[in-house]
Amino acid sequence: MGCFHSKVARKFRGHEDPVKLASETAFSVSEVEALFELFKSISSSVVDDGLINKEEFQLALFKNRKKENLFANRIFDMFDVKRKGVIDFGDFVRSLNVFHPNASLEDKIDFTFRLYDMDCTGFIERQEVKQMLIALLCESEMKLGDETIEIILDKTFEDADVNQDGKIDKLEWSDFVNKNPSLLKIMTLPYLRDITTTFPSFIFNSEVDEIVK
Amino acid sequence: MENSWFQKGFKKIEEPKSPDSMIESLMSDVHAAFAVQPMCYTAFDLISSLAQGFDLSGLFEKEERSGSMFTTKKEAKEIVSKFEEIATSSERFDLKKINVGVIKMEDRREGRKGQVAIEVEIFEVTESFNMVEFKKSGGDTMEYKQFCDRELKPSSKDIVWKWQGN
Numbered sequence: 001m002g003c004f005h006s007k008v009a010r011k012f013r014g015h016e017d018p019v020k021l022a023s024e025t026a027f028s029v030s031e032v033e034a035l036f037e038l039f040k041s042i043s044s045s046v047v048d049d050g051l052i053n054k055e056e057f058q059l060a061l062f063k064n065r066k067k068e069n070l071f072a073n074r075i076f077d078m079f080d081v082k083r084k085g086v087i088d089f090g091d092f093v094r095s096l097n098v099f100h101p102n103a104s105l106e107d108k109i110d111f112t113f114r115l116y117d118m119d120c121t122g123f124i125e126r127q128e129v130k131q132m133l134i135a136l137l138c139e140s141e142m143k144l145g146d147e148t149i150e151i152i153l154d155k156t157f158e159d160a161d162v163n164q165d166g167k168i169d170k171l172e173w174s175d176f177v178n179k180n181p182s183l184l185k186i187m188t189l190p191y192l193r194d195i196t197t198t199f200p201s202f203i204f205n206s207e208v209d210e211i212v213k
Numbered sequence: 214m215e216n217s218w219f220q221k222g223f224k225k226i227e228e229p230k231s232p233d234s235m236i237e238s239l240m241s242d243v244h245a246a247f248a249v250q251p252m253c254y255t256a257f258d259l260i261s262s263l264a265q266g267f268d269l270s271g272l273f274e275k276e277e278r279s280g281s282m283f284t285t286k287k288e289a290k291e292i293v294s295k296f297e298e299i300a301t302s303s304e305r306f307d308l309k310k311i312n313v314g315v316i317k318m319e320d321r322r323e324g325r326k327g328q329v330a331i332e333v334e335i336f337e338v339t340e341s342f343n344m345v346e347f348k349k350s351g352g353d354t355m356e357y358k359q360f361c362d363r364e365l366k367p368s369s370k371d372i373v374w375k376w377q378g379n
Contacts, residue, residue: 038272061271071266099269115267116257133256136264140375142284144342151339156255176257186261191273198273 012036014050016090025097030196032093037199039092051086052079070135074115099189108187113173123167126153251289251314251337254344258336262344263377281361282346282377283369289314289335292345292372296333299368303360306331317350326353329360 012018018032027035042060043052052060057076059065079087079095087095097103098111116124118131130153137144144152160168160176168176177183191198261267262282285292293316300306306318314336320329329352336344347365349357 042272061266061269063271069266071260071264073266075266075269129256132260132264136260139265140263140284142375148339148342152256152259152342155253155339156257159253159255160257180255180258183257183261186267186269189269189273191270 012089015088016093021090021093025093026100026102027093027097027192027195031192034195034199035093035096036089038195039089043087051088052092053086057087069139070132074118078111078115096189096192099187100192101188101190103188105184108184109174109177110170112177112184112187113170116173123169124173125167126157129153129156251335251343254336254338259338259344262346265378280376280378281348282344284338284374284377285343285345285372286341286374287343287372288340289337289343292335292343295369295372299365302368303364320352324352324356326356328352329356331357331360331365 015036018029018036021027021032022029025032039052042056043050045059046056046065047053054073054076055065057079058067058069058072061072062069076087079091081091081094082088098107113124114120116128116132118128119125130149133149133152137149157164157166157168160172162172162175263284265271287295296316296318297308300308300318305320305322307321309317309319311317311332315332315334318331318333322328330350331347332350333345333347336346338344347361
């Protein structure tokens with residue numbers, strides 16, 4: 001075990017152990033290694049420090065590091081689990097895990113709830129949805145009158161806010177998403193299934209899997 | 214059949230519809246395409262469809278994805294008319310309504326992998342703010358893409374407000 005083990009250790013020094021990450025997620029060890037290739041390219045694009053900062057995230061997503069975006073910021077914050085302002089490899093793998101086609105519906109529903117609950121109050125308030133809607137219209141360069149925006153919010157809350165208290169709680173959200181499953185389409189990345197082909201890693205993949213099995 | 218035991222659970226089978234009446238109902242479906250009732254689109258539907266910042270496929274995809282969704286300020290029946298127009302001027306596609314808010318365009322000709330078919334779905338945000346999504350529902354992908362790029366997209370310009378991804 002000595003030879004390959006030290007190669008793996010060297011490659012992942014300073015980052016979480018891929019075997020541990022694989023055991024805690026839907027990814028195999030080789031898939032975690034493939035994700036490391038992706039992580040490396042994103043995290044070194046602006047500052048080569050083994051961490052993904054906001055600019056690097058924006059660059060990876062929009063091919064434009066200066067593009068500030070409310071929605072990308074929300075995702076960044078969700079991935080930045082330890083609230084350090086940067087995403088490390090462990091955060092990256094564990095967060096992407098929820099986007100795996102095999103991840104549970106519950107996890108995906110929970111993620112989207114926290115995503116939309118911008119101020120983390122445990123409820124999705126009308127004001128939050130309004131803010132997101134306005135940001136969306138702004139970035140898409142679509143102008144809508146205040147009245148129309150209110151109509152859209154009314155319809156949305158009529159549908160989702162069952163007890164009509166002006167906010168959507170976890171249960172209401174869960175019911176709402178179950179009735180409208182297309183709302184979860186952002187939560188599944190089919191690319192994660194073919195990750196080892198998209199980001200081949202030239203470490204002893206098959207051997208690692210053999211030994212781990 | 215007189216024996217009561219045979220009559221237990223016996224259901225009279227209705228006479229099958231005559232070919233004529235079936236054609237009639239198909240035709241009324243086609244005409245009813247003008248009365249397409251769109252599905253309701255909430256703020257969350259808008260956000261999840263249009264917010265590029267929520268679309269992590271950008272981390273993996275290198276090429277630009279060709280849009281198949283657009284917002285429009287036109288009402289549902291105008292949208293349907295536009296697609297009818299596109300179908301008619303293509304001289305190969307027929308239009309029919311298949312479901313609530315869904316219309317189908319089907320190529321009369323057989324292509325490399327059968328008839329190219331396109332499903333167009335209309336989602337209502339408000340009466341004068343709709344979302345239109347179209348996708349291939351049959352036939353060869355390249356032939357579908359060619360039709361979209363050469364005819365469908367250019368011809369739908371006057372009803373498009375914003376394309377998804379732009």
